[in-house]
Amino acid sequence: MERTLAIIKPDAVERGLAGKILDRIEDNRLKIVALKMLHLSKGEAEGFYKVHSERPFFSSLTKYMSTSPVIVAVLNGEDAIKKWRDLMGATNPKDAAAGTIRKEFAIDIEKNSVHGSDSHESASFEIQYFFSNIEIF
Numbered sequence: 729m730e731r732t733l734a735i736i737k738p739d740a741v742e743r744g745l746a747g748k749i750l751d752r753i754e755d756n757r758l759k760i761v762a763l764k765m766l767h768l769s770k771g772e773a774e775g776f777y778k779v780h781s782e783r784p785f786f787s788s789l790t791k792y793m794s795t796s797p798v799i800v801a802v803l804n805g806e807d808a809i810k811k812w813r814d815l816m817g818a819t820n821p822k823d824a825a826a827g828t829i830r831k832e833f834a835i836d837i838e839k840n841s842v843h844g845s846d847s848h849e850s851a852s853f854e855i856q857y858f859f860s861n862i863e864i865f
């Protein structure tokens with residue numbers, strides 16, 4: 729079993745897509761073991777995305793991620809990191825495969841509805857960024 733961090737981003741929470749996205753998680757044998765809604769400050773978004781601090785989109789990305797609340801969750805399951813990334817689809821919804829969350833729901837490459845950890849290392853950093861041990865079941 730493996731854990732990964734999922735975020736339902738502001739564009740999806742604002743459009744009332746959280747339930748549909750959580751359904752897809754549970755329908756694909758990923759178990760929600762922690763869940764909460766947060767309104768990130770710009771600084772908290774910058775800390776979360778610090779690996780991208782040198783990228784040209786960093787300022788816009790962290791501003792967008794702090795515009796309105798997000799839902800953060802820890803998912804547990806077999807091959808959870810890859811499984812959740814596969815359900816999400818490619819970063820740019822134009823490149824995302826049919827049936828993926830980003831293909832169906834994302835607005836553009838930035839407002840792409842969901843986040844998923846991309847490695848064991850990022851999953852452990854990202855999970856502890858939002859949750860303490862006693863909040864994960």
Ligand code: ATP
Nearest residue numbers: 780785789818819837838839840842843844845846
């Ligand atoms: P995430 O980390 O959010 O799961 P990802 O791993 O598919 O997405 P990254 O390369 O890690 O993509 O980029 C992080 C986020 O930054 C993207 O999800 C998107 O919101 C934003 N982003 C990435 N590339 C661009 C870009 N070229 N222009 C604008 N925003 C971008």
Ligand code: MG
Nearest residue numbers: 843844845846
């Ligand atoms: Mg990423």
